[in-house]
Amino acid sequence: MSLIPDLPDGFEQICCEICGHDDRMLLASRTDLFLGGDIVFHMHKCLKCGVIYQYPRPTSAKMVDFYPSEYQQYTHGVHKENNLARFFRRYGLQKRCKIVMKYLSNGRLLDVGCATGDFLSEMRLQPQWKVVGIEPSHAAAVYAHKEVSLDIVAGFLNNPPFAQHSFDVITMWDVLEHVYNPQVVIHRAANLLRPGGILIVNHPNLDSIDRRIFKNVWLGYELPRHLYLFPSNLLQSLMVKAGLIEITRKSVYGSHAATASSLMFIIEKRFGYGMFTQYLRKFIFSKIARFILMPYFKLIDYYRRGSNITAVFQKIP
Numbered sequence: 434m435s436l437i438p439d440l441p442d443g444f445e446q447i448c449c450e451i452c453g454h455d456d457r458m459l460l461a462s463r464t465d466l467f468l469g470g471d472i473v474f475h476m477h478k479c480l481k482c483g484v485i486y487q488y489p490r491p492t493s494a495k496m497v498d499f500y501p502s503e504y505q506q507y508t509h510g511v512h513k514e515n516n517l518a519r520f521f522r523r524y525g526l527q528k529r530c531k532i533v534m535k536y537l538s539n540g541r542l543l544d545v546g547c548a549t550g551d552f553l554s555e556m557r558l559q560p561q562w563k564v565v566g567i568e569p570s571h572a573a574a575v576y577a578h579k580e581v582s583l584d585i586v587a588g589f590l591n592n593p594p595f596a597q598h599s600f601d602v603i604t605m606w607d608v609l610e611h612v613y614n615p616q617v618v619i620h621r622a623a624n625l626l627r628p629g630g631i632l633i634v635n636h637p638n639l640d641s642i643d644r645r646i647f648k649n650v651w652l653g654y655e656l657p658r659h660l661y662l663f664p665s666n667l668l669q670s671l672m673v674k675a676g677l678i679e680i681t682r683k684s685v686y687g688s689h690a691a692t693a694s695s696l697m698f699i700i701e702k703r704f705g706y707g708m709f710t711q712y713l714r715k716f717i718f719s720k721i722a723r724f725i726l727m728p729y730f731k732l733i734d735y736y737r738r739g740s741n742i743t744a745v746f747q748k749i750p
């Protein structure tokens with residue numbers, strides 16, 4: 434049991450929402466490395482089920498403060514990038530589309546936490562797919578609806594306005610680690626899927642090399658916005674309870690960007706935010722750096738050691 438003194442206003446202490454146990458071990462502590470501030474957040478490991486969760490955590494009302502409009506997922510859509518940036522962004526989005534179409538060639542797809550709708554707008558280019566998004570950020574949902582003309586529902590998956598068994602595919606790209614009570618979200622998604630339908634979940638990889646190298650500053654911890662991190666075997670067992678079985682699990686995309694982001698946290702702490710840091714940032718995220726390091730990231734992705742992992746589940750027919 435670890436003790437966290439001085440609980441700030443707007444924070445709550447909870448038992449593990451996965452198993453109900455109240456004994457935990459401190460794994461990582463850090464401030465908000467994206468937005469700044471001096472509040473220290475903590476990640477713990479549940480000593481019973483093994484899930485990693487933020488404790489104490491912001492209440493859902495307080496959490497709104499940590500998703501300002503300038504949060505990177507809400508800034509603007511891929512179609513407003515310059516040509517070169519858009520080409521590379523679309524390359525990553527097309528990888529997601531290929532994962533979907535590896536299992537089903539047509540149908541109705543729901544993207545949970547679709548942000549400004551980048552993935553949906555790429556998926557929509559496949560005429561045999563009908564796509565819908567649900568997004569808790571009102572501003573991002575309005576953007577995706579008005580600027581990208583997507584069919585978007587603003588809100589959470591609490592009371593989704595969809596019929597049960599009405600989707601062939603549901604995707605959660607970097608979403609499950611952000612939600613309160615993830616088991617409920619998994620069950621709601623399972624309920625919306627038709628028998629034989631596919632659920633795709635991309636989430637931080639606890640077995641990644643980045644986690645070992647970067648420790649507290651690993652992007653996967655992303656405090657305070659990440660509430661839960663899942664060992665693969667635990668996520669599998671939660672899915673089985675919801676009637677879903679794992680088909681495959683692999684590192685597919687985003688390894689370079691994730692490693693670069695974690696590395697930048699170290700550089701910013703060491704050198705501040707001046708010209709030198711900006712120069713390094715430009716290089717680390719550049720296409721040249723990406724090209725030079727491609728063999729390394731291909732190798733770690735092959736061994737499922739990238740910073741993120743994509744797990745594909747099928748609803749038991």
Ligand SMILES: [Zn+2]
Pocket residue numbers: 449450451452453454479480481482483484
């Ligand atoms: Zn637990």
